[in-house]
Amino acid sequence: SQELEQSPQSLIVQEGKNLTINCTSSKTLYGLYWYKQKYGEGLIFLMMLQKGGEEKSHEKITAKLDEKKQQSSLHITASQPSHAGIYLCGANHLIAYSGAGSYQLTFGKGTKLSVIP
């Protein structure tokens, strides 16, 4: 089963509209990342959340972490065509405990966002 589920899989919005993308983990979270990817290109780091209840913003993008629910949401206010792309969440999951522990960063399948001018 998928460790990180993103919803929706794809989203088409009119320019100027707000939108939310969700990421839910089936395992305990030890940090969550949001990345943006243009089609066929590398991932650009957006934000990292590490504490429950943490909220971070960058320009018109806000991300929140609900550690108890093992969920994070990414909210874009007044979307623009430049926001179009694939948004991926990544999470640190504990894969082995040996001293300090061993973590692996896994990713969701991504949410494809299209913004219509």
Add this chain to the structure above:
Amino acid sequence: ETGVTQTPRHLVMGMTNKKSLKCEQHLGHNAMYWYKQSAKKPLELMFVYSLEERVENNSVPSRFSPECPNSSHLFLHLHTLQPEDSALYLCASSQFRERGEKLFFGSGTQLSVL
């Protein structure tokens, strides 16, 4: 510009060819990664190098062979690939291989195996 450079950007190869993907990071990082991204699947971690030692190999077929000659360079040697190996191959680096480290990604190599 993330400080991680991958070449080539696109590669088309036959199943009998041998080719190599190259990754170079200019960030002074100590950990480097190879990821595979296929359509409609999550990013798959292939290999991790920390301080030039391979510390993770996630059940990757032997037709993929990584090499890390120093902390700035990472290669992925390819031979006798299959069509299902067609994907975007992404290289990433981080300061250390620890929890909470931010990964910096290259632009990827789009590989097509004919």
